[in-house]
Every structure is written in C-alpha cells, then in structure tokens.
Amino acid sequence: xxxxxxxxxxxxxxxxxxxxxxxxxxxxxxxxxxxxxxxxxxxxxxxxxxxxxxxxxxxxxxxxxxxxxxxxxxxxxxxxxxxxxxxxxxxxxxxxxxxxxxxxxxxxxx
Numbered sequence: 001x002x003x004x005x006x007x008x009x010x011x012x013x014x015x016x017x018x019x020x021x022x023x024x025x026x027x028x029x030x031x032x033x034x035x036x037x038x039x040x041x042x043x044x045x046x047x048x049x050x051x052x053x054x055x056x057x058x059x060x061x062x063x064x065x066x067x068x069x070x071x072x073x074x075x076x077x078x079x080x081x082x083x084x085x086x087x088x089x090x091x092x093x094x095x096x097x098x099x100x101x102x103x104x105x106x107x108x109x110x
Contacts, residue, residue: 048102055095059088
C-alpha cells in the first residue's frame with residue numbers, strides 16, 4: 001500500500017506542476033496563451049498519462065509474476081510465457097483504446 005500512495009502522490013505533484021505551464025501567456029501577450037489558447041484540454045493529456053502509467057504497471061506485474069512462476073516450475077515455462085504474452089497484448093489493446101479516447105477529448109471539435 002505504501003508504494004501505491006507514493007505513485008498517487010507523484011501523479012498529484014506532476015499534475016500541479018504541469019498546470020501553470022499550460023496556462024502561461026503566449027509570446028504575443030494580451031491574451032490567453034499556452035496550450036489553452038489553442039483550445040486544448042489538459043485533462044485529456046493527464047488521462048493519457050494515467051493510462052500509460054496503468055498499462056506499464058499492469059504489464060510489469062504480469063512479467064514479474066510470470067518470471068517468478070517460471071522459476072518455481074520450469075517445466076510449464078512455455079505455457080506461462082504464452083499466457084503472459086496474450087495478457088500483455090490484451091492490456092496494450094485496452095491501453096491504445098484509452099489513449100484514443102483521451103486524444104479525442106483533448107482536441108477541440110472544428
């Protein structure tokens with residue numbers, strides 16, 4: 001649980017430090033600048049980052065447990081590796097879907 005609290009705190013700090021950069025004034029002055037001047041929604045970028053963090057954590061957890069179980073039972077290493085690759089592919093598919101959704105909500109409609 002301690003590791004989860006650290007990850008959530010790190011995400012919170014990154015979100016707080018990125019928000020002023022998105023709202024800074026443009027070089028022309030006298031108006032709204034930064035990413036918000038183009039109509040971009042910073043929530044979409046934050047969501048995309050959270051999707052990538054979640055996918056990385058999930059695939060890392062799958063790899064760690066697969067290697068541990070292969071070390072315990074080397075005779076079934078082929079079956080474990082196949083299941084690991086299928087699971088990682090399913091996670092990546094869901095990750096790509098999440099990224100597409102975040103990108104669609106990030107850009108303004110014409």
